[in-house]
Amino acid sequence: MTLSPRLKKTVDFAGKCGVVADIGTDHALVPVYLIENGLYRKAYACDIRPFPLKRAEEYISSRNLSDKITAILSDGLKNVPADVDTVIIAGMGGEMIIDILSSDIAHSGSLFVLQPMTSINDLRLFLYSNGYSILDEEIVSEHRDKKLYSVMKVKRTGEKAVFSELDVLLSPALQLKKTCEKDLYIIKNISSRLEIIENLKKSNFPDLEYMKKTESEIKLLERCLNAE
Ligand SMILES: C[S@@+](CC[C@H](N)C(=O)[O-])C[C@H]1O[C@@H](n2cnc3c(N)ncnc32)[C@H](O)[C@@H]1O
Structure with a gap:
């Protein structure tokens, strides 16, 4: 299965570990990729709406992965079991990602891969101010550079970060990158x-x-x- 550059960077940042939860999974492309490629042993494909969740279930079943990927109807992380190592939240507005992170503590020890579509500076500001550290961030382009996406790898340290005006516009990790994107x-x-x-x-x-x-x-x- 080939993923778009945006989702490929998302799975690359998720790396290889044990249990992953994909919040706002829609078609379940991300969990299916992670399981089919042997990068995770178990996944939760989660969505707030029944229709995308049904679509996800159908896709998971068509790939014979129903024993490894469980579809869960969930608003954010609310119904997600606590045994996850990695939480992926991609393709959502930054404000929604902030809401999801703010209303959860059970998964705060996880690695987070965040891919906000809007309000990226607000999300960085929230992360610095709420004890999260942006370990890595990259910009990915699609549609011949017409669309640019930020993908972040984030961990909660519990420590309030000292940050500058520039850090809100570009995370320190992104500042170090030398890419055309x-x-x-x-x-x-x-x-x-x-x-x-x-x-x-x-x-x-x-x-x-x-x-x-x-x-x-x-x-x-x-x-x-x-x-x-
Ligand atoms: C645009 S799709 C993104 C799909 C995929 N993650 C991607 O990046 O291509 C957004 C999905 O998030 C779901 N969603 C929106 N708010 C949510 C929430 N609070 N909790 C879980 N899922 C949510 C929507 O139902 C929709 O299926």
């Missing part, structure tokens, strides 16, 4: 901020604090453009 991500972030500033300038009552913050973020981002 990272540069494209930075350029996209700079462009959206330039647009914000243009719009603020057109406004009769521009929010000057917000403008200053946005300009400062652009400067920080520009300094990180460095792919070889």
Whole structure:
């Protein structure tokens, strides 16, 4: 089975271990890949909605993996057994990922692989402020670079991190990366901020604090453009 670059990076960050839970599994592509490739011995394919869960069950059964992958109807991690080593939450908004992490303690010792579709800076801020450490982060591109995705490998340390304004825009692990995808991500972030500033300038009552913050973020981002 071939996964999209986004999901391939997600499974690569999950590595090889014992029991994995895929939250918001939809088609169950991720758990099926991890089990078929012998990377995990057991998986929970979890979704909040019955229809995607049924689709997941059908796919799992079509691959003869019903003895190794259990489909669970669950809002986030609520109905997920505690024996998991790794929790994957991919293809969801950053706010939803924050909600799921905030309402759970039973799985806090797991490795988390997070792939937010939106609110990425909010998610990084939440992680730093709530005792999680971003061990690794990479930007993956799809559709000829039209779509860029962040994938993060995260562990809860329980220690509140000291972090900078730049760390919210790019995690320290991502700052160290020298890839074209990272540069494209930075350029996209700079462009959206330039647009914000243009719009603020057109406004009769521009929010000057917000403008200053946005300009400062652009400067920080520009300094990180460095792919070889
Ligand atoms: C866009 S799909 C992502 C599928 C797959 N994880 C991926 O990355 O391609 C999002 C899935 O998350 C499920 N979902 C949304 N909120 C959820 C929650 N709180 N708990 C579990 N699943 C949720 C949806 O029903 C949907 O099937």
